[in-house]
Amino acid sequence: MARISIVHSTEYAYRNPVGLTRHRLMLRPDDSHDLRLHHAALAVDPHPSLIHWTHDAFDNSICVLEWPETLRTERLSIVSTLELTHHPDGPPAPVYSLDPSAEAFPFVYAPDEIPDLASLAEPQTPDPDRTVEAWARRFVGEKGKARTLAVLEAMTHAIKAEFRYEARHEEGTQTAAETITLGSGTCRDFAVLMMEALRSFRVAARFVTGYLYDDTSGTTRGGGSTHAWCNVYLPGAGWMEYDPTNGLIAGSNLVRVGVARSAAQALPVAGGYIGSPDDSIGLSVDVAVRAVPI
Incomplete structure (x- = not known):
């Protein structure tokens, strides 16, 4: 806190x-x-x-x-x-809150949740060569054996480890496929990449705009600007926050200001x-x- x-x-x-x-x-x-x-x-x-x-x-x-x-x-x-x-939420989706139906990845939402989540689970950016889908499938492996929390954590850390962060002050956001091709991007590009990767499995994700702080040193992080990440809807656990730019999970150090279906709305x-x-x-x-x- x-x-x-x-x-x-x-x-x-x-x-x-x-x-x-x-x-x-x-x-x-x-x-x-x-x-x-x-x-x-x-x-x-x-x-x-x-x-x-x-x-x-x-x-x-x-x-x-x-x-x-x-x-x-x-x-x-x-x-x-x-x-x-x-008040950060703490560790992501503890076992007692994640619905058993969502423990294996990919999972399917309950029928009464699908109408409310449908637009957030549909890919929003072009991927004609299925570049994003191919990139996302590397985290799943054999069907039925991947665990949801492990997939989300691995994807968050992989974006931080494998892509170069490059500040860009011009308006607009790269598509997820462009970020994979370039191997670099801003925080908003990385958020969109993770969202679109999850949406290729019909998992609902939202773009989040807000601020990043360091609760250890008390200094500003995020390049002296606003920050962007995503949150993912997990049955039982609700909306969980993932910051692929910094490898942060479950809202630690993240102050949420607004959420939207796409970066342009936030x-x-x-x-x-x-x-x-x-x-x-x-x-x-x-x-x-x-x-x-x-």
Whole structure:
């Protein structure tokens, strides 16, 4: 358990004064059994004429910002400050919680769960040569003998060990097949790879956006930016978190902010401007995380 302070700063710079379109923010986590939010503040400059909070289709907390049509600015600054307590779930899916029907991999969901999980268990990115499926099958071996928790753990550690982490600040995410071919990617690319590998077996997985902290040293990890991983639905155990970038399992050191079916649905800050294409001259993102064990 840790008391955590997070300051997430996003700043856009423009060559000429521009107008601002509606912006959508996914920066505030919701209270849960593993997270208690004590304080959340949002500072925006220039100040919006409308700030509206809502929940999306995945029940994430979403903030919508709008500015007057007459506004023109050469910069946009968004600073989110959070104070929270994190209670990691601990070891993944202990024997007493994982349903016996899911102990062997691959498993099949119960009929009453399939309608709710169907879209999350379908591959979302192209894999015309079945590259992802072939990569995923190396973790299963002989049918009926693979154990679910062992497969998930092996896949998590293999991505960390076998792929190069390369920071990329451009928008967008590689397909899982592209990541395998390149042998490298960002945290969001690795999350998508693990999700698509599991979805090739019709296992439900979601993209998670949030923050990574080190509860041993109290220093920031994850390159001073937001972090991404995935969670997997296991009958009996529920949604379990896996971070293939760092080989972390079951939510340790991970502060979940939002979940979605795809990476494109989980952008921390999304929006645009009214002006020329070359008016955008800079984007800087800084995330400072301070964790103190309790």
